[in-house]
Amino acid sequence: MPIERDTVLHSWCVQAEWDASTIVGGRGARFWDAGGRRYLDMSSLAECMNLGHQHPAIVRAIREQAERLCFVTAAWGAGPRAELAGLLIEKSGFEGGRVFFTLGGADANEQAVKFARQASGRPHGAVIARDRSYHGASYGAMAFSGDSRTRSQVEPAAFNVWHVPPPYAYRCPFGATPPAEEPDPDACGALAVEAVGRAIDAHPDTAAVLVEPDAGTNGIVAPDNYWPGLRRLTRERRVVLIADEVMSGFGRCGEWFAWQRHGAEGRPDLMTLAKGLTGAHVPLGAVVLSRDVASRLEHQMLYTGLTYCGHPLACAAGVAAVHAYEDEHLIERSRTLGAWLFRELQAMQRRHPVIGDVRGGHGLFAVLELVRNRDTREFLRPWPDVHPSLRALVARALEAGVSFAVRGNLILLAPPLVIEESDLREALDLLDRLLATSEWS
Numbered sequence: 001m002p003i004e005r006d007t008v009l010h011s012w013c014v015q016a017e018w019d020a021s022t023i024v025g026g027r028g029a030r031f032w033d034a035g036g037r038r039y040l041d042m043s044s045l046a047e048c049m050n051l052g053h054q055h056p057a058i059v060r061a062i063r064e065q066a067e068r069l070c071f072v073t074a075a076w077g078a079g080p081r082a083e084l085a086g087l088l089i090e091k092s093g094f095e096g097g098r099v100f101f102t103l104g105g106a107d108a109n110e111q112a113v114k115f116a117r118q119a120s121g122r123p124h125g126a127v128i129a130r131d132r133s134y135h136g137a138s139y140g141a142m143a144f145s146g147d148s149r150t151r152s153q154v155e156p157a158a159f160n161v162w163h164v165p166p167p168y169a170y171r172c173p174f175g176a177t178p179p180a181e182e183p184d185p186d187a188c189g190a191l192a193v194e195a196v197g198r199a200i201d202a203h204p205d206t207a208a209v210l211v212e213p214d215a216g217t218n219g220i221v222a223p224d225n226y227w228p229g230l231r232r233l234t235r236e237r238r239v240v241l242i243a244d245e246v247m248s249g250f251g252r253c254g255e256w257f258a259w260q261r262h263g264a265e266g267r268p269d270l271m272t273l274a275k276g277l278t279g280a281h282v283p284l285g286a287v288v289l290s291r292d293v294a295s296r297l298e299h300q301m302l303y304t305g306l307t308y309c310g311h312p313l314a315c316a317a318g319v320a321a322v323h324a325y326e327d328e329h330l331i332e333r334s335r336t337l338g339a340w341l342f343r344e345l346q347a348m349q350r351r352h353p354v355i356g357d358v359r360g361g362h363g364l365f366a367v368l369e370l371v372r373n374r375d376t377r378e379f380l381r382p383w384p385d386v387h388p389s390l391r392a393l394v395a396r397a398l399e400a401g402v403s404f405a406v407r408g409n410l411i412l413l414a415p416p417l418v419i420e421e422s423d424l425r426e427a428l429d430l431l432d433r434l435l436a437t438s439e440w441s
């Protein structure tokens, strides 16, 4: 077999340091490498394999569609494309809306911004997004992302993108609470909404606000009042609200889409999807447009689209995925198991002073933020460094057959929604032991 290390340019790493096993198979919450070593997947790889590895119904749907028809462009109709669009509209309650298919999350966000700008009649209008956010790694999506690591590659202002601080209650960027006091999520949430309002004042040509409604890559879970506040504000100011549901969608936050926790009133104008849409079995993304935005575009020329948008193989996988979430009651399962996971992690926090904060609890997504000092909330390491003991913890976990995701000082827990409770228990017990036997000074 050719040695991948020498031939492939790998993403998000230093090439000379890339040294990973070759994965050859998987099933449910486990995957295995060429050497036969098995791993319990506590992050659904990139928080995308919500339905587990090699879901049989999705694999079958792809195979059957491949035998029928592999490809047709958007200039022609395709059965699975129409079926999936209908299912997404039904699950999101975007009656009268439309779906635009993309290849993944980054281009879904870029297309959503194009639609928001075109529909609002502000073709170059400003976009308000958040610091510490991640919306993808193509140029436009990088500009939307408030990621200090990529600022040297792209200047958001060049894309008329402006960032505001996030509703990060544990370290409220608006100083809602000093470190000595308990965080006040509602105060922080309200101040974060006000900050968006001020940004719109500063940029009167604002066309869109683009944020994740719940948990995401940055491990920040929005306080309960944040999304409803943002929805009210954007409605009043006639700005298109785009919910990036690339990670939070498809059960990850206990609902089909995270904004649904706030009822129909919380419905955004546009919603972007990827990852869980096919459970990552085939690349696919989507923008779901409200009836209002879709109707404003109805008689305008749409100068956009990529060759593979709405690829039949991917859409067939998407249809099978939606049915699998439904048939296996995975959205409800995520909510129940997620609540249990959250309680277990809170108990773990009481045993380990290094755990400063536990966030999540809406679905099978939780975050542990590690700190040097719980009283002062001093960072364990400055972003984006990873403490050597945390690196070692991940390596020891892999040795023991469990794969955990870490970003900076955060441990992200986002297993496939099909994970067995006994497997989740095993992973938590291991994490508990590893935290106890690590040196955190």
Ligand SMILES: Cc1ncc(COP(=O)(O)O)c(C=O)c1O
Binding pocket: 046, 103, 104, 105, 106, 107, 109, 134, 135, 136, 137, 212, 216, 217, 244, 245, 246, 247, 248, 274, 275
């Ligand atoms: C919230 C969010 N938006 C967008 C993206 C980009 O998606 P993709 O990698 O499919 O382009 C990601 C990927 O991690 C994400 O987490």
